[in-house]
Amino acid sequence: MKRRRGLYLIVSDGDTARVNDLITYSGSLVYFNETKEVNKIFKERSAESEFISKSSVHEYIIKDKNGRKTNKYFYKEGLLNLPK
Numbered sequence: 001m002k003r004r005r006g007l008y009l010i011v012s013d014g015d016t017a018r019v020n021d022l023i024t025y026s027g028s029l030v031y032f033n034e035t036k037e038v039n040k041i042f043k044e045r046s047a048e049s050e051f052i053s054k055s056s057v058h059e060y061i062i063k064d065k066n067g068r069k070t071n072k073y074f075y076k077e078g079l080l081n082l083p084k
Contacts, residue, residue: 010047017047034075035060 001010008019019042025035027043027050035041041052041062050070055061058075074081 019047019049021049030060030062030073031080034058034078035073 001008003009008023010017010019021040021042023042025038025041027041027045029035030041030052035052038052040049042049048065050065051063052060053063055072058081060073060075061069062071062073064070072083074083
């Protein structure tokens with residue numbers, strides 16, 4: 001990933017993706033920290049932003065830009081936990 005002229009360029013296997021948004025929270029962090037007060041994450045592997053929202057106490061849903069649910073995360077004492 002490189003920053004050029006106000007945007008990020010991701011080059012992988014000869015393909016280039018451009019990210020025009022600010023990256024404020026990495027998608028990888030959802031595996032290590034409860035995402036309190038975060039509403040958008042950047043998924044490094046797909047170079048896309050997705051939306052995260054609290055669905056219940058210590059439960060969060062991630063949706064893609066079309067509003068489709070892509071994943072659900074559960075936390076216990078601030079750490080990622082197995083689904084209930």
